[in-house]
Amino acid sequence: MCNKAWRWGLRGLLCLLGGSSWAGLMAESTRVVFAGGSAEQSLQLINLNRYPVLVQAWVDDGRLDSGPDTLGAEAAVMPMPPIFRLNPDGQISLRLIATGTPLPVDRESLFWLNLYEIPPARMDLPAAARTLTVTLRTQMKVLMRPAGLRAALEDLPRWLRFAVTREPGGAQLRIDNPSPYFASFRALELRCAGLPALALAADMAPPLAALSLPLPASFHCEDGAATARFLLLDDDGQPLAGETRVGER
Template structure:
């Protein structure tokens, strides 16, 4: 049985819940994302096997296509080693090598590092009618390729984001404009209108782009003077940086 993690702002440790119990990815990384500076030809990442058993780990980087495999991916970042064995509690250094392929110089490019974890096959005897289930787990994390000398600094992202209420029919949405050259990963977004807090679906906004996110509550929303948005943004280290902005209409 194979599983794939859904995309998420933080490191994705996939857990499968079912009648067989709980299976969580045991190979974890030291951080939630890798920021790859264009001035360097490689970056490194420490991974740890927290399982009580050895595993084989296969690695590759893709551009966001969920059906990608090590044989089909064409991302310009190559993880080494591509396949290796980890003993219980072992820590391993993973190198990410940039192939030199031309990428945009005015904005970040986003890729995904895949850690495909294969547990050992049990040799324990079992009855002829018994069923054996082997679970392989795939963890994914962001790799942000960052050109040098971008037009603004990452710590200014919160101040530059723009939020607009779109109240179309009975389905209100929040449009977020990102005029920066960085990917903005937002969580815990709330629109505060008077004494009312309205939660918005979290999301990631690409550089120089906009994204429309739905409110979690149904029904129309009527703004008023002084309404604002409170949010947190995930920074390079995985920390949550709080921000506020005026709600526009």
């Protein structure tokens, strides 16, 4: 699947740089970052479908049961326009405006941009024909990053700490993130001498918090002998590699 180019037209830009895609609706980047208290950001979108689409946009806390009115006045970001039509190959610069909602100043805050894509109804079918209209909703991250954070994003892999904890329900891998950034994982695996690498599905470790992942009962490694290798994603969706020894708790 092609993903993110600019001068030669948005279609070529998006395919080269690896942006996000929603069926035929495609964006120039994988996330939006409000850095240093910026008041507005823009996101270029293009409709790669062969038909026009109606798009509704809103920002919320990421719950699947949320809608455009879920957060109301508490929404930290407002997309403009909130509803728009895009013809085939049509482009739009979606404005994302910070509303000034109070947020923590010592860490990032995470919200989600929703793009609800509605295709047109078929008008060339017999009156008695049965049809099914498929609407698509996709979410992408919106990160609110305050100014003056005590670490650089490129140093994030060195901040993370990994440890195996013994719980009543079984062993878990605990990932402590003492940094002010969300750690978004692209890949994570544990390695131990004499054992095949164990790939784990990890999403995000929140800032100044921890993420716990269950370990299979078949994974046995001597204390301090395991190594975690991982890839995080930076603001451009590019990987940040890290490797560290796994401790025991």
